[in-house]
Amino acid sequence: MPSRRQSIAEDLRRQIAAGHFKAGERLPSEAQLAAHYTVSTPTLRNALALLQGEGLVEKIHGSGNFVRHPRRRTTYTGGRPSAWTTPSAPLKSTVHARHLQARDPLTTLLSVAPGTSLTEILCITHEDRSPHSLSRIYIPRDLMPAGLPTPAEVAAHLTDPRPPLTEVRETACSRLPTQEEASTLRISTSLAVLSITRVAIDTTGRVVEAALLVYPGDRADALFITSHPTEERTPRP
Structure with missing residues (x-):
């Protein structure tokens, strides 16, 4: 009953x-x-x-x-250097940057010593006036422009990172949001979120970006495609 x-x-x-x-x-x-x-x-x-x-x-x-109005579904496609997802229609974004010193768990994610200077980029996408998703991106400060980067510089870096990347490692899980995440995204603490941790590595093996992405579960899908090479077979006589 x-x-x-x-x-x-x-x-x-x-x-x-x-x-x-x-x-x-x-x-x-x-x-x-x-x-x-x-x-x-x-x-x-x-x-x-x-x-x-x-x-x-x-x-x-x-x-x-x-x-609530039905939320626009967003599809996250893995393996890309950009922090942005592929929505069914464009979402508005607000971007804020600040400098900070690395502490755990960032030291582990970026493989840097404690106190290393980083640039944190906070990106919040909006659907109309409602927050849609949340991203925190951490980049070694020497890889970003001097001073605080402008939104245009941030977008340029995320779209075409320097140096070029050779590997992107992603970990996805479903969990409950933290109190801060729930407040920022204006969701219930009982609504599960899709949490993705992405680490990007350049040709020298250096970690050049660590991103923590949070998408409420009522508006997010994740798409991962694995391509398998095909071998040409020699016809049997």
Whole structure:
């Protein structure tokens, strides 16, 4: 038998699917919903948390709970030097850069000594006004322009890195977001994210970029293609 929170979530889910609550519309207040379903506020919030985890409802601090617009799906294609993904249509991006000194786990990812000067590039893509994905890219400072790079310089480096790359190692996993990631992306801490760690290596074996990419699971797919060489066979006599 379903619990009370599951029954409430199912009823709200049905009303959203039927269009009773439309995309972008604010749901009744938590107090109103708790009174309507004759449950305590914590039980009502647990029911809403189920819908938030599914990506159906978005809770905006100070404003309430809103029915979410369907998010544009983004396909991440592996093995590329660029931090950008291949969306179905262009997304807007904001880019911020700063200098910092390497500490764990960056020292391990970049194979550098503690205190090595790095440039951190924070990239947040947006769909309309809603955050869509989050990327943190770390590059040895000597490989970037002097001073803080401009967005144009960042884009140029990521599109055509110098020196050229010979290898890109990627690790992908599904996990729950950190509190900071959930706040930045405006998602529930119960919504799984696709987390990708990418390490790029040049012809000398030096790690020239480490990227930490985070995509909410309700709007991301990953595509990896492995090509196998074919050998020409000599016909048998």
